[in-house]
Amino acid sequence: MTSEFDLIKRYFTRPTKRAVLGVGDDAALLQVTPGMELAISADMLVANTHFFPDINPWLIGWKSLAVNISDMAAMGALPCWATLAIALPNADESWVERFSAGFFACADQFGVELIGGDTTRGPLAISVQIMGEVAPGQSLLRSQAKINDEIWVSGPLGNAALALAALQQRYPLTEQELAACIPALHQPVPRVELGLALCGLAHSALDISDGLLADFGHILERSQVGAELYLNRIPVSEIVSTHLHETAVQQMVLAGGDDYELCFTASAQDHGRIVAIGKDLGLQLAAVGRVTPTPGLIVYGTDNSPMSIKENGFDHFA
Numbered sequence: 001m002t003s004e005f006d007l008i009k010r011y012f013t014r015p016t017k018r019a020v021l022g023v024g025d026d027a028a029l030l031q032v033t034p035g036m037e038l039a040i041s042a043d044m045l046v047a048n049t050h051f052f053p054d055i056n057p058w059l060i061g062w063k064s065l066a067v068n069i070s071d072m073a074a075m076g077a078l079p080c081w082a083t084l085a086i087a088l089p090n091a092d093e094s095w096v097e098r099f100s101a102g103f104f105a106c107a108d109q110f111g112v113e114l115i116g117g118d119t120t121r122g123p124l125a126i127s128v129q130i131m132g133e134v135a136p137g138q139s140l141l142r143s144q145a146k147i148n149d150e151i152w153v154s155g156p157l158g159n160a161a162l163a164l165a166a167l168q169q170r171y172p173l174t175e176q177e178l179a180a181c182i183p184a185l186h187q188p189v190p191r192v193e194l195g196l197a198l199c200g201l202a203h204s205a206l207d208i209s210d211g212l213l214a215d216f217g218h219i220l221e222r223s224q225v226g227a228e229l230y231l232n233r234i235p236v237s238e239i240v241s242t243h244l245h246e247t248a249v250q251q252m253v254l255a256g257g258d259d260y261e262l263c264f265t266a267s268a269q270d271h272g273r274i275v276a277i278g279k280d281l282g283l284q285l286a287a288v289g290r291v292t293p294t295p296g297l298i299v300y301g302t303d304n305s306p307m308s309i310k311e312n313g314f315d316h317f318a
Helices: 004-011 057-075 093-110 159-167 175-186 192-198 212-223 238-243 247-255 268-281
Strands: 019-021 037-046 078-088 113-121 125-134 150-153 204-207 226-230 262-266 286-292 296-300
Touching (some): 057 125, 057 175, 057 204, 093 113, 150 268, 175 238, 192 262, 204 212, 212 247, 212 262
Parallel strands (some): 078 113, 226 296
Antiparallel strands (some): 150 262, 204 262
């Protein structure tokens, strides 16, 4: 029978270049670049809550790391190292092999080294801790939004939520529409280059995981400001646009979550610089509103009248 240590050695142990000591001892050893600060975040993904357990394990491996790298992007940090703790119902080597291949495909694309972790038997759950470097005073925070800042998002919203609704038979899509939307749900792409480019330019930032309204609400709370958002300025895919007349799809764009695009605020004087960054990176950056001094969030619909919002986003304990 395959042991815990066999799985670790066979599927999760690779040579490291940026760590002093990686997988194999009781702890890893890191040497942070002199003069840089260490940014650290962690996310847990649980079967049937964050992913369907019967999908391709490669995609689960990719997403489990990608959503953590997205947190580094939101802070303007360069992702460097990660640890992985995973609970498995059984030691299924075929599953673990494909999972680790997806995990390392994401790690290689974004320059992240796996330096440690743990495996145990239990209901399928994946916990990743990510670490990165950022120059002192350059971190993108939630607490620094300024009145009259423009509010930006880094790309189309709603595809992941629409795909999930279709898979759960809550909203009808054709096979072609589902095939076009589903990569956003299963294989999000962290906006690391954008996060790095925004350091010293954006005033505040975060990544959109629980829904635009819920996540941007954290910026409003921490910065003690209000905001106006305009639905018709939010970038969406052609498929989402086709269905945007439906109230349910409008809700998915505003509060569906799993987008992993960045939402950030910056001075209107820097509008041109941000547009240029978007063009350089091939991203569909869009200014979708502005920060106001009046507390609260007003969302204007496609007819430019205030919308009645039923839900702001995902809450694990709601």
